[in-house]
Each structure stands twice: as structure tokens, then as C-alpha cells.
Amino acid sequence: MRLKLRNIFLVYFVVSSVGLLYAVLQLGQQCDCSHQMKSLGMGRPKEQNPGHAKGPREKHVVDQLPVIYLVTPTYARPHQRAELIRMSQTLLLVPDLHWILVEDSAERSPLVADLLAQSGLHYTHLNVLTPPPMKLKEGDPNWLKPRGVEQRNEGLRWLRVNQSPMDRGVVYFADDDNTYSVNLFKEMRYTQKVSVWPVGLVGGLKYERPLVDKGHVVGFHTAWKTHRPFPIDMAGFAVSLSLLLMHPEARFDPNTERGFLESSLLTHLVSMEELEPRADNCTKIWVWHTRTEKPKLKQEEALEKLGRGSDPNILVYLSHDYQHIVKAF
Ligand code: UDP
Ligand code: MN
Secondary structure (H helix, E strand, C coil): HHHHHHHHHHHHHHHHHHHHHHHHHHHHCCCHHHHHHHHHCCCCCCCCCCCCCCCCCCCCCCCCHHHHHHEEEEEECCCCHHHHHHHHHCCCCCCCCEEEEEEEEEEEEHHHHHHHHHCCEEEEEEEECCCCCHHHCCCCCCCCCCHHHHHHHHHHHHHHHCCCCCCEEEEEEEECCCEEEEEHHHHHHHCCCCCCEEEEECCCCEEEEEECCCCEEEEECCCCCCCHHHHCCHHHHEHHHHHHHHHHCEEEEEEEECHHHHHHHCCCCCCCCHEEEEEEHCCCEEEECCCCCCCHHHHHHHHHCCCCCCCCCCCCCCCCCCHHHHHHH
């Protein structure tokens, strides 16, 4: 009996010593927390579904920030890569952002897919071609036809298929050539219905902005078609995800009168009195409607005729078919 007790004690001693040793060794180890981070919606997993409109449906736990869904139409031209690099690197500074990049093309181009895969952002890559009659022709002034309409609607369609009204988020339509301060994203994140702010360098003015009295929007500082229900540029508002999902009819109307594109969406969603002014009662400019000068490529064509064109293996554009783009430009 005495012997048995001693054995039991010995086994107990050895087992607890091994356990203690294991615990001490684990203390010094690095933790691979990527799976925990993913389940919290953190980290930056890449779009795993190049096939179609299904992105990572990450569930953000209650204490996480509402997600900013940024819908960006984009199309092939010589400075497209420059625009998307500039934009993506601004977006890297914004937490909990999901970039929905929609190409105006018949297919998603592999080089845009590569750019996104290397961006370090959460993203979804979509495409839809603007019907040819609606597309600007060479030499057309850019105001002749609305631009990026089908692509923004495709972004809305993706959100309606892939998100539920329970998901907390805000949707912003961010063109690929504007200039965005990181402050803008802080302003829009907590949007109840539709939040608004000024846009710099737009509408032939230094800025356009909502006019605010006692915390409410009472009018707009704009010079053009002032009778529009919402004389606001695309860059000047964001919409709550759940509001958009509650109004499946709300979309951009490609056939609306010039200047009424923003109103064609917003009239389904809010009244002017309900708009939520941001950016210090709409007195700060955090987004600019900048436009990039078309690059001049005459010398490129001249050198190509001499057989001394630039090395096609050096990536400048997002299309290998750059000859075609240069001519169409
Ligand atoms: N865009 C597009 N297809 C086009 C022309 C423009 O998808 O044929 C996109 C463009 O990349 C941008 C948005 O639509 O994100 C608005 O176009 P743009 O910047 O030319 O318009 P503007 O600055 O004149 O409003
Ligand atoms: Mn633009």
C-alpha cells in the first residue's frame, strides 16, 4: 500500500512537471493569429473569387467599425495604372474598407487583377461594359454622356447580392481620378442615411457645398442647374448600406437628364432635410474633383515607326493592347 501511494505521487509529479515545462516553452513562442484576425474581419485577405461577383463575406463583429464600401468605375487609358496605384495607396491608410473596383470592359483584365492582388486591400473585382451607344466617342466633350453609370449600378447589384441589411456599412462612389484625404473616410463612416460634405474644384467653382443651418442642410452652394433635387457631385455624399438594401429600386438612371445622375439615386433614399452634414458643417474640403491631363504620346508613335519604341515589357499601362489605347485616346 505504501509503495502504491509513492508510485501515484511519482506519476503525478512527472505529469505536472511536463505540463509546466510545456507551458513555459509556449510563453516564448510567436503566435500565428491570422486565423483569429480573419474571423474578426481583420487582416487583408485577397478576393478569392476571380470568377464573379462574390467577394469575401466577412462578418464584422459588433464592436468593429462599420465597413466603408467604395465603388469605383474605371476604364482603360494610358494613365489608368497611375490613377489606380495612387488611389489604392490612399485607401491603404483607411481601416475596414472594401474596394469594389468595376471595370468598364467586356472582361476583367488580368493586369487590373494583378494590381488588386498586390494592393494589400480588401477588394472585389467586377466588370461591365458600357453599351456602345452610351459610350463617349473620341473627341466628344466628356460632359456629353454620363460616365461610370453601369459600373456604379453593378457595384450596387453586388452589394445587394452579397450583403444583408444587418451588415453595418456605408457606400461611397469614388471615381478613380479624384483626390481623397483620409479625413473624408472618417467623416462618412457613421452614416445613418445619407451624409454630405463639400467637393473642391467642381462645377466651375472653387467648391460646391451643402449650406447648413442649425445642423441641417437648407440649400446648396452651386452655380449650375440649381433646380436639381440634389445638386451634389458624386464625390459629395455617402449612403448607409442598410438604406440601400432596403430600397432595391434605388440605382443610377443612365437616361436621366445631364447633371441629374446623383439625384436619380438620392431621390429614392432621402429628402434634403434628412441629409447629414459632415466636415464641420460642410466647411472643410476633404475631396477634390481633380482630372488628369491626357498624356501626350506622339513621340512614342514616332519612335515606334522607327522601330525604337519604348520596351513593351516595362509595365506602364494596364493593358498590353496599348497601341489600341493610344490610338483611341
Ligand atoms: N469611366 C468609365 N468609363 C468611361 C469613362 C469613365 O468607367 O468610359 C469612369 C472613370 O474611370 C471614373 C468615372 O467613370 O472613375 C467618372 O469618369 P470621369 O472621371 O471621366 O468623369 P468626370 O471627372 O468628368 O466626372
Ligand atoms: Mn473624374
